[in-house]
Amino acid sequence: MTLDLSLACHDYAWTQPLWDGRVEPEGVRLSTVNYPNPVRFSRMVRNREFDACELSMGTYLATRRNGDRFPFTAIPVFPFRKFRHAYMYTRRGSGIADAADLAGKRVGIVNWQTTTGIWQRGTLSDRYNLDITDVEWVAGGSEIVDVDVPDAYDLTYLDHQGSTIGLLEDLIERGEIDAIFHPVDSGVANAERLFDDAKAVEQTYYRETGIFPIMHAIVLRDEILDEHPWVVQPLYDAFERAKEIGLTALDRPRELPLVWADVYADEQREVLGDDPWEYGLTEDNVATVETLAEYAHDQGVAAERYGVDELFATEYLDTDYYA
Structure with missing residues (x-):
């Protein structure tokens, strides 16, 4: 028997073989489709349009409060990860020299449940002693799933239709907010990274925590x-x-469109090892998911501090499990 499944997932270099047929799941015929974030998330959450879907972990954690309304469960496949220190931008002239200076400032975010924001707020609280209840948070977009943000947080939603990223960049250019916590690179002329050498900061973070932040599952x-x-x-x-x-591309750096590809590939292996995108509930992945779940609960995105056994379908999965 062959099972027909629709899969909504970005065609990263490490998922592309599922798109072009080089890899076919045994007993499964995949129909692959791609939609940008957060369209893919919304279509899965609101209409369950796909059999399988790459979903934001923040949104997934928010849905776990109501399994009947959101009848889907994750498997421990994490197709997208990203360090997020480099995506915190401050406005030149805002008086923000370091993380502590964010207290009392207006910081623009996409919405409260974005995984990017959960990691950024949690990291600043955990490692930089910033009381994130002292920050005035300004959300440019609405939530995909309703969240119960604790009253301690100063959060304002803007009534806006259109590009959330564009709105936030306009606000910082006009001096109406002091910082942006972005999911993407900022092209705003008067914005600069909170961390000057973000790559070094992120490498230190990984060496000290073992966390390469999981964004999607x-x-x-x-x-x-x-x-x-x-x-x-x-x-x-x-x-x-x-x-x-997909990872074999690092063995052929001359084929990558990067001038110093050999150097970057060697540096990545030295810091992150041979497979930074490891799947399964390995020891590092469990620690990473538990950290994200803790942040999400503290920030009101998740109703509970879920354990990995509550989040992933593993009963019929033969892979490493350390929890």
Whole structure:
């Protein structure tokens, strides 16, 4: 029997083999589609349009408060990770020299549940002793899933239709906010990174914590998991094989469109090892997910401080598990 599944996922170098047919899950015929963030998230959350979907971890954690309304469960495949120190920008002339200076300032964010923001706020609280309740948070976009933000946080939503990123960049250019916590690079002329040497800061963060922040996970509709629980293993294996193929590009740096590709590839291996995008509930991944879940709960995104056993479908998965 062959199971037909729709998969909404970005075609990263490490998922591309699932798109072009180099990797096919055993017993599964995939129909791959791609939509930008957060369109993909919204279509899965609101309409369950896909059988499997790459979903924001912040949004996923927010949905766990109501499993009946959001009938899908993640598997431990994490197709997107990103360090987030480099994406905190301050306005020149705002008087912000370091993280402590963010207290009392207006900081623009996409919305409260973005995984980027959860990591950034949690990291500043955890490692830089910033009381994030002292910051005036300004959200340019609405929430995909309703969240119960504690009253201690000073959060204002702007009534805006259109590009949230564009709005935040306009606000910082006009001097109406003091900083932006972005999910993408900022092209604003009067904005500069909070951390001057962000790469060095992120490398130190990894060496000290072992955390390479998980941003997204693959979720499957619970109906599929109930009726075809066997599908978890071949889907996991296919993502793993696709990732292995994608990572071989680092063995051929002359084919990458980077001038110093050899140097960058060697540096990445020295800091992060051979497979920074490891899947499964390995020791590092469990610690990373638990840290994110703690931040999400403290910030009101998640109703509980969920454990990994509450978040991932692993009963029919044969892979490393350290929890």
